[in-house]
Structures are given as structure tokens and as C-alpha cells.
Amino acid sequence: MSSKYSAPKGTYDLLPGDSEIVRGIEDVARDLFARSGYREIRTPVFEETELFTRSVGEATDIVNKEMYTFDDRGDRSITLRPEGTAPVSRAYIQNGMHKWPQPVKLWYSGPMFRYEAPQSGRYRQHYQVGVELIGAGDPLADAELIWLQAAFYAELGVAAGLAVSSMGDAGCRPQYIEKLKAYIAGRRDAFTEDQLKRVELNPLRAFDWAGPAEDALKEAPKLVDCLCADCRANFDSVRRYLDAVGVDYSVDPMLVRGLDYYSRTVFEFSSVKLGAQSGVGGGGRYDTLIEQLGGQPTPAAGWASGVERIQLALGEDVEVVIEADLFIVAEQDLDRLTALEVAGQLRASGLVVELDLMGRSIKAQMKQADRLGSDLTLGIDGDNAWLKDMASGEQTAGSLDGALQQITDQVKVEE
Ligand code: HAM
Numbered sequence: 001m002s003s004k005y006s007a008p009k010g011t012y013d014l015l016p017g018d019s020e021i022v023r024g025i026e027d028v029a030r031d032l033f034a035r036s037g038y039r040e041i042r043t044p045v046f047e048e049t050e051l052f053t054r055s056v057g058e059a060t061d062i063v064n065k066e067m068y069t070f071d072d073r074g075d076r077s078i079t080l081r082p083e084g085t086a087p088v089s090r091a092y093i094q095n096g097m098h099k100w101p102q103p104v105k106l107w108y109s110g111p112m113f114r115y116e117a118p119q120s121g122r123y124r125q126h127y128q129v130g131v132e133l134i135g136a137g138d139p140l141a142d143a144e145l146i147w148l149q150a151a152f153y154a155e156l157g158v159a160a161g162l163a164v165s166s167m168g169d170a171g172c173r174p175q176y177i178e179k180l181k182a183y184i185a186g187r188r189d190a191f192t193e194d195q196l197k198r199v200e201l202n203p204l205r206a207f208d209w210a211g212p213a214e215d216a217l218k219e220a221p222k223l224v225d226c227l228c229a230d231c232r233a234n235f236d237s238v239r240r241y242l243d244a245v246g247v248d249y250s251v252d253p254m255l256v257r258g259l260d261y262y263s264r265t266v267f268e269f270s271s272v273k274l275g276a277q278s279g280v281g282g283g284g285r286y287d288t289l290i291e292q293l294g295g296q297p298t299p300a301a302g303w304a305s306g307v308e309r310i311q312l313a314l315g316e317d318v319e320v321v322i323e324a325d326l327f328i329v330a331e332q333d334l335d336r337l338t339a340l341e342v343a344g345q346l347r348a349s350g351l352v353v354e355l356d357l358m359g360r361s362i363k364a365q366m367k368q369a370d371r372l373g374s375d376l377t378l379g380i381d382g383d384n385a386w387l388k389d390m391a392s393g394e395q396t397a398g399s400l401d402g403a404l405q406q407i408t409d410q411v412k413v414e415e
Helices: 018-035 049-055 061-066 085-094 139-156 173-186 193-201 203-208 212-218 229-244 307-314 333-348 362-371 400-414
Strands: 046-048 068-071 077-080 104-113 125-134 161-166 265-270 279-285 300-306 326-329 353-355 376-381 384-389 395-399
Touching (some): 018 307, 139 161, 139 265, 139 307, 161 229, 173 203, 326 362, 333 353, 333 376, 333 400, 362 376
Antiparallel strands (some): 125 300, 161 265, 279 300
16 A cells, blocks of 8 residues: 655664664663663754854854754744754753752663655664763763763663773863864865865864865874873873773774764764664764853763664664464454453453454454463453463363452462
């Protein structure tokens, strides 16, 4: 059957089978975050456009090419959130969370929107789970965050490699940027006109580029080798703590991440199972963002992980089948009514109960019970009933009350 409409390019319907897997991923996140002292925050799916241009950065692909921006009916420029850090930082400031006991540890889960060329693992509406740790500047906070992300993947069974680096700070990055600009100026032939223009805005973005630019940058000076003494000591501490808690990582001097708000520690987890879009999740420290958005100077760090990328990294072998505990077979009008009533009672006691809603024959209902993988089938015939164990084929008959008692007893034994 072909439909007149399809989901917009780069979006998809999450169907049963996959929706349980995604729910499972979110449940693991929710549980681990709660055990780690994080509490949930839900921010709007859209924000004022300027929030993102100012935080994510004018020179980034996200702001330049990927935002879903429109004027609302009140002529305000609105953007569907491409990421969660800027909205959470805005919420921290707006809700006076600096008065809460610090640090404030928040997690979120929800859709993000980026107008990217769709491919495996890359969507225009994708889902992220993420955490933001606001108010703590200690390198131990960075280590705890990275540990948390590693623990999240370990609990899910996702094998992902970790790369870390440091973006320096206002003390060392400006000098480095001059060095990098000079290097790029000496290799102009490897860059397009557009890239050279963007280098003027933020030359660090050049590390995101593929093709000749990427090759040329292999030889470029690296920020992680040009850190000031403070940033160097900070990065060394983060690494020492990671070693101490047994989180494996490699230092990747080319790691810059696609957002401009980072300073000092940045990190990314990737999986070979993902192909070109190898990033499963990443994050870093953003110590100047909250002040930049109008709050008090507040150190902060966080990470986010793409739910679809986790699904891909888990592989195809995950299958979720929801099986019924009990299927109720009934044919006569009054019996069907009783079936509905009994289903309600048994569902309230925690059983997965199905019944015929199609007016099928008894034989067809038995087939359906089998298809749904039901453990037991209960047949209702007035005050009488029969109960069949679908695995052994064993069947008993008696009163409906007796059959219901038998079901309840059986469930108690299984518990
Ligand atoms: P990000 O690296 O841009 O970081 O996105 C986080 C994760 O979202 C990526 O690692 C990837 O798994 C997933 N992702 C991004 N774009 C797409 C897409 N088009 N389709 C599918 N998955 C995608 C951030 O967004 C930062 N806010 C993370 C952060 C939190 N930094 C500090 N705190």
C-alpha cells in the first residue's frame, strides 16, 4: 500500500520493536543518572534563535546551515533546538539555579533538529540523552562526567572508544589561533574560498573538514600541544583521574567538536560499527557559556549521546518481543463482555492480557493466542471456563472462578 504522504526527509517513525529498544536505552540512562545524582530537566523544543547563534557559534555548521529557523506569528525568530546545552544553560540562568546547592546536575532526553544530509545514523530529527553538570570547575568533575558516559555505554553493552583533548582557554587559545591562521595561510592551496572565509571566523572549525583541508591540517600545530600552564595542569589532572578510575582513552589532538562553546576538556566516544558517522556521543567543558548568556561566571560541563547511534552500535541482534501471559477466548456476546471485565482485573494484578477484538471464531482466536506467544489461554463459556497451558497443551475445565483462582495461584508461584 503506498501512502499519499511520507515522513519528512531525514525523519522516521519509531515503530514497535524499535520503540521498546529505545525505551530500554532511556530506562538505563534514567536509572544510571538517578544513581549518579542527576535530576531531569525538560526544556522547550524551540527557543529564541539568538540563544543558539550566540552559544553554538556563528561559524559552526549547525548555526550556518543546519538550523530549523522560522518567524512565529508574533514575528519572533524561533529555532527548533539543535542541541540541549544552550537551552539548559538558559534555564539555569532564568530559574535562578545559581541559588540552588551547587553543582546542579541535570539530565535530559528528547528530540533535536538539524538540517543535515540524511544518511545512516544522521537524521534531521534525532534523539539525544544528555547530562549537564553546572557549577563545578574541578577536573574531578570532568572525570566523573566522562566516567558516567563510559558507564552508560558499559551498562548498555555498547563498545565505544574514547578520545579526549583540551581546547585551552582565553589564556592560551588566542595565541594558538594566530599560529593556526598563519599555518593555514601558508597552505592556502588546500582550502576552498569558502573555507578560507570561515577560517577568519573560527579557524578551529577547519579540523571538521574532509578532503585536502584534512590532509593539510595533519601537519598543523595542535592546540593540545600549545596549552598554557594552567590548562596543561588541568588536562593532566583529568587524565590522571581517568587513569585512576580505569577509563580507557586516547588523546586526539584533532578533536575539536562541532560547537564553539567549549573550553578545556572535550571528549568523544565512537564506535566502528557506525561507519562514517562514528560519534556515539560527546561533550566537554563550557566554562564561559553561562556568563556569555547573561548569567554569573559559572563553570560547567556535560555530554550528550545520540539514541539512534546507540541503537546502531548495539547492532541488529537485539530483538524485543512482548508476549502475552494470558489470552482470553470468548465467542458469545455475554462471554465477550466477561472477557473484557476479567482482562481488566488481571491486568490490574500485573499480567499481560489479550483478548479477541475482531469477533473471530474460537479456532481463529486460539491461533491468535499462539501468534502472540501467550503462556495460557482462558476460554469463557458462561460460568464455566477452561484453561490451557500453551507450552504443554495440558487443559483443565471447571468454573470461571476456579480458573481465575488457578491463574492467580500460578502467577504467585512464578513470582
Ligand atoms: P553533539 O556532538 O553535536 O553535541 O551531539 C551529541 C550527539 O548527538 C552526537 O555525538 C551524536 O551521537 C548525536 N547526533 C548529533 N547530530 C545527529 C544527527 N543529525 N543524527 C543523529 N544523531 C546525531 C551536542 O549536541 C552537545 N550539546 C553535547 C554536550 C552536552 N556538550 C556539553 N554538554
